Amino acid sequence: MxxxxxxxxxxxxxxxxxxxxxxxxxxxxxxxxxxxxxxxxxxxxxxxxxxxxxxxxxxxxxxxxxxxxxxxxxxxxxxxxxxxxxxxxxxxxxxxxxxxxxxxxxxxxxxxxxxxxxxxxxxxxxxxxxxxxxxxxxxxxxxxxxxxxxxxxxxxxxGLPRFLSSDTPGGAAELRAHELIAADRAVDMPMMxxxxxxxxxxxxxxxxxxxxxxxxxASPVPAAVNRYAAAVLTRIRRAVVDRLDPADLHAFDALLDEGPDDVRRRADLHVIxxxxxxxxxxxxx
Known part of the structure; x- marks a missing residue:
């Protein structure tokens, strides 16, 4: 978490x-x-x-x-x-x-x-x-x-799961958000x-x-993975929203805005x- x-x-x-x-x-x-x-x-x-x-x-x-x-x-x-x-x-x-x-x-x-x-x-x-x-x-x-x-x-x-490959829409922003979370964990949860x-x-x-x-x-992943991705990414956004640069924040928000890149709509997710x-x-x- x-x-x-x-x-x-x-x-x-x-x-x-x-x-x-x-x-x-x-x-x-x-x-x-x-x-x-x-x-x-x-x-x-x-x-x-x-x-x-x-x-x-x-x-x-x-x-x-x-x-x-x-x-x-x-x-x-x-x-x-x-x-x-x-x-x-x-x-x-x-x-x-x-x-x-x-x-x-x-x-x-x-x-x-x-x-x-x-x-x-x-x-x-x-x-x-x-x-x-x-x-x-x-x-x-x-x-x-x-x-x-x-x-x-x-x-x-x-650590927390990732859901997107870096070369897919929002994937690079997700990766950078995870890097911020990992740095937080090194201080806040050193036992992880x-x-x-x-x-x-x-x-x-x-x-x-x-x-x-x-x-x-197996691909395509169950619908539960789409809901799981949205839940995880929502919590991640809350923790890093003030630290992502504007371009990354825009791309990250597109993963949760009910548009075409929203993780709840996508078939290219993986639990990685x-x-x-x-x-x-x-x-x-």
Whole structure:
């Protein structure tokens, strides 16, 4: 997700931003749904016993929680997030899906103390660890929350996806906007792109699986990719609007203005430069 450079927002803007972020997260989950099913299978293959208890750290809209519960049909989950709005939306979706008896929510900041729980079979952290200010300390707490022999699965991103080749309309402007975002991340999110395998080992875990997660999207891409591109680029524009030069801003705005170059209308999109990495690590018995 992009970093929000504004220091203050009124409630209306906060609500709109929450809705936009939730939409982006849900579209991301839709696009990567098939790839994530292979991740859940990897977890099952690595587990030393049936997965009955799950801790979702940084649950967001609950895509990981729901995907894991669909795969591990005998499991219950605790979904943890720092956002009350996210947890409210997750609870509403759990009710819609008939899963309220299998999901408990807990509001907590992962940079502070984790909720006190019985040790779990599986802890799950998808695109949440790069937000940590002291990941080694938090990983130590997470390790303590896993039963001996249990697993921690980490799925991390190295940045936001691009959607356009540089030689297509708006592609060069998109690339320059990404360069600005990358410079921001180096300051604001220095843990993005971290060597999580080494950190997991230092936390006392043994890495069993390390691989790349890829979404197999045949051309033409599903319509969800067009909506996803619009959601991502809208957030990027908000972060860089004051720093793009006028020509780039004009080209970037054409990607979102409902005209012929709008990403919601285009058939030449790709999800590129969005590497997802998976680690599955075990707490020694």
């Amino acid at each position: 992009t970093h929000d450079h504004s220091d203050h927002q009124d409630h209306g803007h906060q609500n709109h931003d929450h809705q936009a972020l939730s939409e982006m997260l849900d579209l991301d989950a839709e696009i990567f749904a098939s790839a994530m099913r292979t991740v859940y299978a990897d977890i099952e293959n690595a587990a030393d016993a049936p997965v009955r208890s799950i801790l979702d750290l940084g649950a967001g809209t609950g895509a990981g929680t729901f995907g894991l519960l669909q795969h591990f049909t005998g499991a219950r989950a605790v979904a943890v997030d720092s956002s009350a709005d996210m947890l409210t939306g997750l609870e509403q979706e759990a009710e819609r899906r008939g899963l309220t008896d299998r999901i408990t929510t807990a509001r907590a900041d992962l940079d502070e103390a984790l909720p006190v729980l019985d040790p779990v079979d599986l802890a799950w952290a998808a695109a949440s660890l790069h937000h940590l200010s002291d990941p080694d300390r938090t990983l130590g707490q997470i390790t303590s929350a896993i039963r001996p022999g249990g697993l921690l699965a980490v799925a991390e991103v190295n 792109g971290s060597d999580w395998g080494s950190r997991l080992t230092r936390a006392g875990l043994v890495v069993d699986v390390h691989r790349t997660i890829t979404a197999d999207l 430069s969005s590497e997802r990495l998976l680690w599955i690590a075990r707490r020694p018995a």
